[in-house]
Amino acid sequence: MEDFARLLKESWALVEEDRERLSAHFFARLFLLDPELRHHFPVQLNGQGDRVLDAIVTATQTVGDPESFDGYLRALGRDHRKYQIEAKHYETMGVALLDALRSIAGDGWNLEYDQAWREAYARISEKMLAGAAADENPPYWHGEVLTHERHGRDMAVLTVRALQHPLPWKAGQYVSIEVPRYHPQVWRRYSVANAPNDDNVLEFHIRTTAGAGWVSGALVRRTKPGDLLRLAAPMGSMTLDRSSTRDVLCVAGGVGLAPIKALVEELTAVNRTRWVHVFYGARRREQLYGLPQLQELVATYPWLSVTPACSDDLSFDGELGDISEVVTRYGPWTTHDCYVSGSAAMVRATLRALAEDEVPAHNIRYDTFGDL
């Protein structure tokens, strides 16, 4: 196994710096082998399309430790159902990948590398296909936008009804969304901001910034009630441990409030005994869009407390500073179940602060969609 991982690593080093050419070659070969596959990818391949190749390459790099990555690959397979990629497509992608690797690596390539990548790809696709086959969900759901509420220029809260089938998410999970009307085949992940309900209605909090992608921009600025979206199967492990009796700490930055709000909603249905503290940070007070709703919950549920904070607004009449610092002022949190949600930088800073306060890592849950 060590040798196998070494061969993959060594051969990857030959092409790593030529990532763009590798990608271009992969897609050119892929669409030549099966022109029909072009419709499964977005118009611009350097965004979403590349993510598919990224996923394959990342998986190949992790094949040296198959046990621990079994779950990852199965989830990846499930997630790829939304692209409507089937067994025969996996085969074609394998051929295109090998072809691209050989061609970009040039003279450095050898038979051993070839064999290692074939084997790695075969194992990966087998696990991904098994994950996809075991999933009873449809590959995606159509969803109708019910409400669309703008908060300032860059942010919106949307509700969407999943049509045809129940969408079985858990509070704290995220789903991928496609806006087919504007950006077909481009999917982005968003946390669901409410707990599951009989109406099959999901709430999302979306912010678009200068550097943010097309999907967020379309969801904030162009989407309106009545529009149809597509939603893919729920993912993520930032869910409530109902068997735990520990008190709960939630730390949310900006629209990272979404999964925290869903968790609090779930707690309102089941909690009797646990204290729940929510720390909710924004840069400026007007960005604390979710505060009024949280305060209503505080008035109803005596076990809930909410501490808002602003990092860039000295006139704010409450806690000041990055939310990661504010949380530590109120510690210790060593006996709590902790949930952290926000930008990758905010999550990293909060995890660091909690680790310095000796909160055990296994008591902390977070999902940053792989961006940490």
Ligand SMILES: NC(=O)C1=CN([C@@H]2O[C@H](COP(=O)(O)OP(=O)(O)OC[C@H]3O[C@@H](n4cnc5c(N)ncnc54)[C@H](O)[C@@H]3O)[C@@H](O)[C@H]2O)C=CC1
């Ligand atoms: N499951 C998750 O983790 C989710 C993550 N998100 C992500 O949350 C982010 C929210 O973005 P915005 O609404 O623009 O909020 P933002 O980036 O303006 O964040 C505001 C809050 O985060 C804190 N913060 C920002 N950078 C920090 C740093 N380097 N160290 C410590 N604290 C920091 C600020 O103190 C403030 O409390 C987006 O990147 C979004 O993708 C959104 C939903 C769910």
